[in-house]
Amino acid sequence: MRLSQILYPNEILSPGMRGDFHVGMPCRDSRNVKPGDVFFCIDGATEGGLSYMREAEHAGAHAIVLEKGDMARTRGMSIPVIEVENVRESYALAWSRALGMPQKSLRLFAVTGTNGKTSVSYFLSELFRMAGYRTGLIGTVEYSDGAHSTASDYTTPPPEELYPLLLEMKEAGTNLVVMEASSHAISQARLFGLTFETGIFTNLSRDHLDYHKTWEAYRDAKAGLFRNSRNSLLNLDDDAAQYMGFAANADVYYYSGSNPNAEFFMSAIRCTASGSHYLLHTYEGECIPVEAPLIGSFNVYNSAAAIAAARLAGLPAQMLSQAAKKLTAPPGRLEKLATCTDFSVFIDYAHTPDALEKALLALRPIAKKLTVLFGAGGERDRGKRPEMGRIAEENADFVIVTSDNPRSEAPEAIISDITDGMKKENHICITDRKEAIEYAVTHAAAGEVILLAGKGHENYICDKAGKHHFSEREIVYQILKG
Incomplete structure (x- = not known):
């Protein structure tokens, strides 16, 4: 492969850098x-x-690519240094081109929003599969080509993982791919160069301000998906829907539970203890009766x-x-454990204020007593x-306030931050999550519902000692086993 195959000459800003040579x-x-x-x-x-350029050079790199304005720091390099307008965008394009642009053979769908990305992605992939399409899935819980799956490391993987996944899916005969699009991924240009048949917006509430710093930056990152979607399908009942619609470059469709003009x-x-029932009216005049075994509004x-x-x-x-009658919730999304007891235990990934509230409201009608156990992530x-x-x-x-991936922070300090917002006396604090469970x-009493919130599908915990195994399912079953 030659340099010109992954970086086109018109994308190179470096004066005099017009040579072409073999690259990996x-x-x-580094x-x-x-x-x-x-x-x-x-x-x-x-x-x-830039701190790792010389390590890369020592390891045998044939060229260095950096962003416009950084050339002054490359004096003394013995290999070509290439300046580009946006290094993240160039990196995504380079991976796409190096693997033959596998996305061109796939129909791509993406879901963004604070909450609901995993569920919508799962449901959409299930619907496509029930219709006979081999469908890939890329998201928080797993990566799947429609026949085989592996646990995921990212909600939206970086280009060096994303494009090999797309290539595997193409070679496996996958027709469609549904993926979650995180705000980190969009702002870091991991999806740059991809065009989505449909981009879906679920909702927007507070999250990831440790990374984006401001609400506006977080909102703008989400909106970036719709600049590269042929169809934008937006939740009209969310306050940010119109903003997403203005960002869209093509057709916009809204869905709503309150506005019949959508x-x-x-x-x-x-909504009942066994599922959800509603009629979905389409812009084409159809009425689709929906009975889904999914609890919660x-x-x-x-x-x-x-x-x-x-x-x-x-x-x-x-x-x-x-097909809606056969939809199943993803692992760790308001998942009821098979406890065989007179009380119920649910696990859910809710780790934002909005998601926690929605999970509790969904369980409230079926609980004589509702207990929630949760914490908050460190360094977030x-x-x-x-x-x-x-x-x-x-x-x-x-309420039981406990730990949830404290990372390098002291769990007790995180718990103190949480209880600063609590005025009632209906809570206790137990730092060790296993002891809290x-x-x-x-x-638990008869008729009680326990919600273990924050971990969901995760089978690990991150603390000062690092990342180690922690499965809430296993812990609950061990306790019940005695």
């Missing part, structure tokens, strides 16, 4: 550089990519988004009505901690 693969981690690779100077969470309108909504919106996207993709209304947005404490005490009968389970 694009690389952004520890992984192989002889011949092209090293892209991309900043990490704590250090700039292209997809939900009516006769009824938020799953009305999640399933409606998936069904609407599937309808836009050409799936028949009657088929979708039948501190501002949401007291808000989550307030929401927990207002919507649950009893044991307390909740051993003190």
